[in-house]
Amino acid sequence: MDRFEGIRAFVAVVDAGSFTAAGERLGISNKLVSKYVAALENLQGVTLLNRTTRSLSLTLAGERYLLAARRVLAAVEELDAQSHADDGVLTGRLRVTAPVTFGEMFIDILTRDFLAAHPTLDIDLQLSDRYVDLAAQGFDVAIRIGALADSSLIARRIGRTEVWAVASPAYLAQHPAPNHPDALREHICLRDSNSSQPNRGTFVIQGKAVSVPLPGRITVNSAQAVRSLALAGEGVALSPRFVVARDVAEGRLIRLLANFPGQLLDIQALHLPQPFLPPRLTAYLDHLRARLRPVIEEGLPPGS
Template identity: 35%
Template sequence: MNKLKAMAIFVKIVDVGSLNGAADKLSMSQSSVVRALAALENELGVQLLYRTTRRLTLTEEGRDYCQRCRQILLEVEDAENALTQRQITPSGKIRITAPITFGRLHLAPIVNEFLTTFPDTDVELLLLDRIVDLIEEGMDIALRIGPLPDSTLVAKLIGNVHYKVCASPDYLQKAGIPNTPTALRTHQCIRLTALKSHAEWTFKETGKIHKIGISGRFKTNHIETALDACIQGLGFCQFLSYQVGQKIAEGKLVPVLEAFQPNPVPVNLVYSHSRLLSSRSRHFIEWATPRLKARLRLSDSEFI
């Protein structure tokens, strides 16, 4: 048995989620894929996948072995790339995840440019407003906004964004402009329930961070919906600068309490310590970093 080939087949089965799909991707017969998987399990003496008529599920041993297979296969690929100079022109698939709004506004245009510049690459961009487990969900790179408590991640800082409390000009004309964060307690505030602290907003006053409890008639888990409600005059809402910058520039929203902004929020490209970074993923990070930094600097100069 060719162990490296069997490992590659196993990883492809996991990535695609089916034996037939893996066979199609590898231009092999399904019977050959089944035999390779069976031979690998027999060699290892463990079951790697639970197989039913409807789905494949990794066993605990299979999950650990798949992670190690990815590392080994990437090391082999990098070794070959180093010999053939292929790392100069990246090729292959990169899986990236990012928050929805930031990904759509800033990361997607850079991914599109990367694909145009390097036609041998494929990118899958997964936009979700939740923390994605890079290993569990098979992602190569994540863009994270906020502190990184997970010590298993390697991070490359690309910039910062800022909190902005905003309201529509109509709402401000009707209800007045608050002079201090505590004044928000008497105003209608739109709550973003996707945030753990949606009933409190953070501010910085005389060098100290403090939280203000807010309330209002409307709450939502969706950024765009909160933006629409804010523009329509339903009250104040606290956004991150990249989410609201264009609306401020267009005059649809007005920032308030600028003197009480809390500390900036870091934006990082990250990957896992426990998953070897491929040369194509490394190339993307190095290529995308200055472009993302430039977009964030432009956003700061225009809207902050």
Template identity: 40%
Template sequence: MDRIDALRLFAAVAELESFTRAAERLGMTAGAASKQISALEDRMQARLLERTTRSVRLTDAGRALLERVGPWLAEYDAIENGLVAEQAAAAGVLRVSAPVDFGSSRLIEPITRFMAQWPGVEVRLEFSDRMVDLVDEGFDLGVRIGQLNDSSLIARRLAPAPIKVVASPAYLNAAGAPEHPNDLARHDCIIDRNKSAPNQWRFQRGDDAVEVKVSGRLTLHGARAAVCAAANGAGIASLPAWAAHTSLDDGSVVEILPDWAPDHRDLWAVFPSNRFLAHRVRLLVDHLVDWFSDGL
């Protein structure tokens, strides 16, 4: 039993004038309660309670201690109960970090739907393509795409995030369509510096794995910029399928090497710890799992 619990036991014995009833209130035996009070008296170097076979009374030292710690214990319990209630309630501030392109195009709608469902929650959504340190920077939740390397974070998979390789029909008519990933080394490829290895493109087909070193005249940051550049004939882009859907549908780009699967990626919700996780964070993670259950 820690010192706060010992003081709480002392206050209960003083209030109820009984070791037995105080022990019952705190879920312990009367013998254990008596030992804890004795240990507290040893630490205080004073006798706090007069014990008889029929009653328990405060000594002068005990009365002085209770006058000091009684209000403090009440305030401490109020703070503790308030924090527990806040953790359990679907209310309060949620700080969420996400990549710029994905966050601004695919995360706004589920976040606003969540806020409509839980009007007590305030969301502070911040977009950044750098690797944000959730703990040091005070974020409750991060949404990330790719492979996770930080083992200190708890991660929950939201959806697969496949990659597609695309180019405009005009570019392919002029430069020819690659028939094998190795052919990409001879093409103008759009280099996205947001990727961890922007010049190394990896492919898998069955048991065959290929890694190609690519180059190109255009270097940029972000999937939306890459698909726009590809649609304008700047070269071949490797980018998330969710970023290419509209351009594929309207025909401004076409998929190439469809039999070869580029690097597999996933969409994740990551957070610092499962222990003492605020209820509003759990609710948002569950909401995102449900929202992206049909994929991106």
């Protein structure tokens, strides 16, 4: 067996979650994938994957081997890419992760628009609101919104968005609109647990950022679910502008407290520190900044 084929099959199984899905990704049968992985384990003298009839999981040896295997595949892909660099052709695959609502709303920019300009590239986009370990899971880029924890990752800001307070006309017919952020204490608030402080909202009051409590009975880990609840008249939502701007423009939701600017959230693209960035990664980061920033930052005051 070619050791490289075994490494490629092993990583594909981990990423795809099954031998069948890995075979579909690689264009070979699941039996051949299983054969490659078994041969690799035999060659290494260790078990890399725990196999049951219902699931697969990495052994401790497999977890260690996976990190090295990803580096090998990345190096080979980079060698292939460099062979085409002089003629300006970008090749290989980019693995990207982004928050669910953000990815669904901007799927064309994240995938189709970039691939149209680079037909020899592939993109594997994974949408998840959970924290993703780029090194362990083999991602090239992670898009994250809001404050970042201390990290060794390299961050590039691709835009900013303001948090808006919104409610439906039906809700406001039953509850007078708040005229000050403190008045949110008297309202039913819909909380997004993806926020760093879902039970509080930040507004600029007399030039200072002030945090106010957000009482409510519903907390959900989805910006789109919060939007849906607000549209249904269930309460006041604090949501990134890009999620609700069209609803506000078309009258389905009413923006509240417009005289009190909401929290500004950075939208950043993160990647692992590398002595040399692959050309496809540099091109993708440039694409995100050029195409996403004007859309995301529409309506923000200059200099925000």
